[in-house]
Amino acid sequence: MVRRVAKYGILAILVVFVGIQIVPYGRSHDNPPVILEPEWDVPITRDLAVRACFDCHSNETYWPWYTKIAPVSWWTQEHVDEGRDELNFSEWSWANDEIDEIAESVMEGEMPPTYYNLVPGSRVLSGNEREQLIRGLIATFNDSPNAQQSSDHDDDDDDGNGHDR
Numbered sequence: 001m002v003r004r005v006a007k008y009g010i011l012a013i014l015v016v017f018v019g020i021q022i023v024p025y026g027r028s029h030d031n032p033p034v035i036l037e038p039e040w041d042v043p044i045t046r047d048l049a050v051r052a053c054f055d056c057h058s059n060e061t062y063w064p065w066y067t068k069i070a071p072v073s074w075w076t077q078e079h080v081d082e083g084r085d086e087l088n089f090s091e092w093s094w095a096n097d098e099i100d101e102i103a104e105s106v107m108e109g110e111m112p113p114t115y116y117n118l119v120p121g122s123r124v125l126s127g128n129e130r131e132q133l134i135r136g137l138i139a140t141f142n143d144s145p146n147a148q149q150s151s152d153h154d155d156d157d158d159d160g161n162g163h164d165r
Helices: 002-020 043-052 072-086 098-107 114-118 127-143
Strands: none
Touching: 043 127, 098 127
């Protein structure tokens, strides 16, 4: 009796697994074109960002084979969509006030997320590389000609013509 229940349970799981493969979401994995990248302060900053950030925060995502199998494909697509919405190095435009939040998330180990480092083939940053990435991102962002003024920008130091007094 127990063997029969186990057998039917496994069969049911297999049928559900095969059935969810029909759902198309998360398997196309198209990478939109790169429109504009930041002017990186030094090449190593870009190399570290590619290694730790680009899979979710660019239009140059690497899609391993397992990201084409549901439900992993659904989760991966959702994660990449959210990452690109937050910060996309391939469609470069950001607000001046975002640098602190971005640097803090890298410094505190929130980015890249811990689970990303558990994925086969992930490229974990050492502590030194993490610090180097933070310094490089700050330098890159502060020197970017594409920086947008944030909506809560303090105009006290601005003469109204976009120049600091």
